Amino acid sequence: MSSATSAPHISAAPAHGASSIFVIGLLASLAGLMFGLDIGVISGAQSFIQKDFHISDRTLEWVVSSMMAGAAMGALGCSWLSASLGRKRSLMLGGILFVIGSLVCALAPMPEVLIGGRFVLGIAIGIASYTAPLYIAEIAPEATRGRMISTYQLMITTGILVAFLSDTAFSYQGSWRWMLGVIAIPGILFLVGLFALPDSPRWLMMRGQKEEATRVLMRLRGDRRLVDKEVSEIAEQLKKPQVGFTLFKENSHFRRSVWLGVLLQAMQQFTGMNVVMYYAPRIFQAMGYATEAQMWFTALVGLTNVLATLIAMAVIDRWGRKPTLYTGFTVMAIGLGVVGFMMMGGAPKSHDMQLFTVIMLLVFIVGFAMSAGPLIWTLCSEIQPLKGRDFGIAASTFTNWITNMIVGATFLSLLNGLGTSQTFWLYGGLNAVFLILTFLLVPETKGVTLEHIESRLMAGEKLRDIGQ
Numbered sequence: 258m259s260s261a262t263s264a265p266h267i268s269a270a271p272a273h274g275a276s277s278i279f280v281i282g283l284l285a286s287l288a289g290l291m292f293g294l295d296i297g298v299i300s301g302a303q304s305f306i307q308k309d310f311h312i313s314d315r316t317l318e319w320v321v322s323s324m325m326a327g328a329a330m331g332a333l334g335c336s337w338l339s340a341s342l343g344r345k346r347s348l349m350l351g352g353i354l355f356v357i358g359s360l361v362c363a364l365a366p367m368p369e370v371l372i373g374g375r376f377v378l379g380i381a382i383g384i385a386s387y388t389a390p391l392y393i394a395e396i397a398p399e400a401t402r403g404r405m406i407s408t409y410q411l412m413i414t415t416g417i418l419v420a421f422l423s424d425t426a427f428s429y430q431g432s433w434r435w436m437l438g439v440i441a442i443p444g445i446l447f448l449v450g451l452f453a454l455p456d457s458p459r460w461l462m463m464r465g466q467k468e469e470a471t472r473v474l475m476r477l478r479g480d481r482r483l484v485d486k487e488v489s490e491i492a493e494q495l496k497k498p499q500v501g502f503t504l505f506k507e508n509s510h511f512r513r514s515v516w517l518g519v520l521l522q523a524m525q526q527f528t529g530m531n532v533v534m535y536y537a538p539r540i541f542q543a544m545g546y547a548t549e550a551q552m553w554f555t556a557l558v559g560l561t562n563v564l565a566t567l568i569a570m571a572v573i574d575r576w577g578r579k580p581t582l583y584t585g586f587t588v589m590a591i592g593l594g595v596v597g598f599m600m601m602g603g604a605p606k607s608h609d610m611q612l613f614t615v616i617m618l619l620v621f622i623v624g625f626a627m628s629a630g631p632l633i634w635t636l637c638s639e640i641q642p643l644k645g646r647d648f649g650i651a652a653s654t655f656t657n658w659i660t661n662m663i664v665g666a667t668f669l670s671l672l673n674g675l676g677t678s679q680t681f682w683l684y685g686g687l688n689a690v691f692l693i694l695t696f697l698l699v700p701e702t703k704g705v706t707l708e709h710i711e712s713r714l715m716a717g718e719k720l721r722d723i724g725q
């Protein structure tokens with residue numbers, strides 16, 4: 258997420274302003290960590306849950322995907338929530354639901370309760386996934402905004418890795434209840450940390466509390482001159498009220514950017530990334546590995562995801578959005594195509610072929626983490642015009658969770674119905690289609706202001722031309 262207004266001198270704020278910004282950004286990013294923990298934790302727990310409750314693959318798919326259904330609900334209600342309760346209190350509500358959801362899951366006496374607990378957890382991260390980037394963008398100075406948003410994506414992948422590692426540790430006792438319960442601890446830490454956060458200055462201004470907003474900004478920036486400038490910039494921007502749904506009904510140009518955001522998030526999910534995030538042990542089982550190896554390879558998947566995200570953070574602003582997406586979708590299509598090929602007729606026959614299949618799955622992970630993972634979130638916030646930004650981002654975030662749910666709720670059925678190779682080919686083929694869609698529809702937004710994008714969109718330029 259970047260902003261159109263540039264204030265290069267902001268980075269020269271006194272040290273105490275900079276360090277409190279860092280702590281605040283880190284705390285808000287813990288929401289990303291919880292997002293990741295939630296995504297990652299279910300993969301290692303599944304086989305133990307299935308054995309304990311004697312449930313079918315179909316019910317297991319619902320244990321996995323009820324969380325995404327909850328997240329879609331959370332994301333839907335969130336723009337209202339974060340406007341009326343405020344960003345900070347919305348995050349608190351997310352934190353409370355996260356702790357409750359984790360405990361309900363850990364103590365669930367029957368699968369239905371587990372599905373309900375996962376739904377509550379989902380609402381929590383639906384709230385967090387909408388509010389945390391918004392809050393970070395609103396408190397961060399222009400100069401560090403991009404970096405703080407990428408830190409958020411890094412925290413998601415770190416959360417997934419930590420969940421995979423903790424699952425591996427608990428797998429030796431087969432304790433799925435501990436796997437699901439232990440993530441309440443970071444939830445509690447997050448809640449405690451949230452008390453130290455100030456309200457977002459922009460939200461305070463929206464409520465007419467200019468003095469309080471100025472006080473918060475003084476704490477963050479530490480320089481009266483900069484603060485006055487920022488306060489008048491926010492006041493200027495607030496003169497354009499959010500008229501999302503009305504604009505959506507009335508303006509065909511805005512409808513195009515909303516649908517592009519929706520398409521982009523659907524593309525991110527139908528890469529198949531979360532098939533691996535949710536079902537990695539099962540995939541390694543199909544490759545012929547025993548439980549211990551399945552868990553360790555899953556942890557390796559998580560580590561690869563974190564490392565490749567770090568690479569992405571280094572190259573994204575230099576390569577530009579489209580070349581990065583082209584590379585990512587190509588790598589993903591090849592990775593999954595080869596995995597499918599290697600698994601024709603069951604698990605790969607030799608040890609070397611098994612290992613090669615694992616490597617190709619890791620290649621797929623790298624392809625996602627260096628491209629669609631961080632980039633789609635960035636693009637979705639860049640393409641919406643200011644007056645409709647909240648609506649546009651809410652629509653794309655909602656799509657992210659709905660399509661995430663579809664992917665989670667169908668994978669085992671696809672494996673059982675279509676077959677393993679065919680399922681991987683299906684996702685590989687979709688990645689090839691996304692390559693073409695990127696060429697046809699995605700704009701290059703590197704290095705251009707949001708105002709430039711907005712004026713070209715609203716002037717009716719082709720979507721792929723609204724950037725550079």
Ligand code: BGC
Nearest residue numbers: 296414531534562630631661
């Ligand atoms: C996606 C998640 C995914 C994660 C993996 C995020 O950008 O939205 O669905 O699980 O990346 O790192």
